[in-house]
Amino acid sequence: MALTGNWVRVAAIDEIAAGSALGVTVGDLNLAIYHLDDGRVFCTDNICTHAFALLTDGWMEGTTIECPLHAGQFDVCTGKGLGAPIEEDLKSFPVRVEGGEIMVEIAN
Numbered sequence: 001m002a003l004t005g006n007w008v009r010v011a012a013i014d015e016i017a018a019g020s021a022l023g024v025t026v027g028d029l030n031l032a033i034y035h036l037d038d039g040r041v042f043c044t045d046n047i048c049t050h051a052f053a054l055l056t057d058g059w060m061e062g063t064t065i066e067c068p069l070h071a072g073q074f075d076v077c078t079g080k081g082l083g084a085p086i087e088e089d090l091k092s093f094p095v096r097v098e099g100g101e102i103m104v105e106i107a108n
């Protein structure tokens, strides 16, 4: 993956159908990239904060992703947990799309 400062290219927008999510790894990070129906793109940690499950193995509808393990839900735009059993929000990462390439800012 090409590194530009703290911005990392994670995928091409064409790799993620609108209304779906893609799991990627950047170093030790497991990230979920969300491509909303309205074209916006967001990124959060992909590992559920409740126990160990990859959110991209779950179900996305609108701006909500549902964990496949215990059905906890998060807002993909903010990482905010949306009720039990989730007690901790997901970390979210800034995203920009340039020339069809999705870039995520990873803090050092």
Ligand code: FES
Pocket (backbone or CB within 6 Å): 048, 049, 050, 051, 052, 053, 067, 068, 069, 070, 071, 072, 073, 085, 086
């Ligand atoms: S591991 Fe995700 S809701 Fe339990």
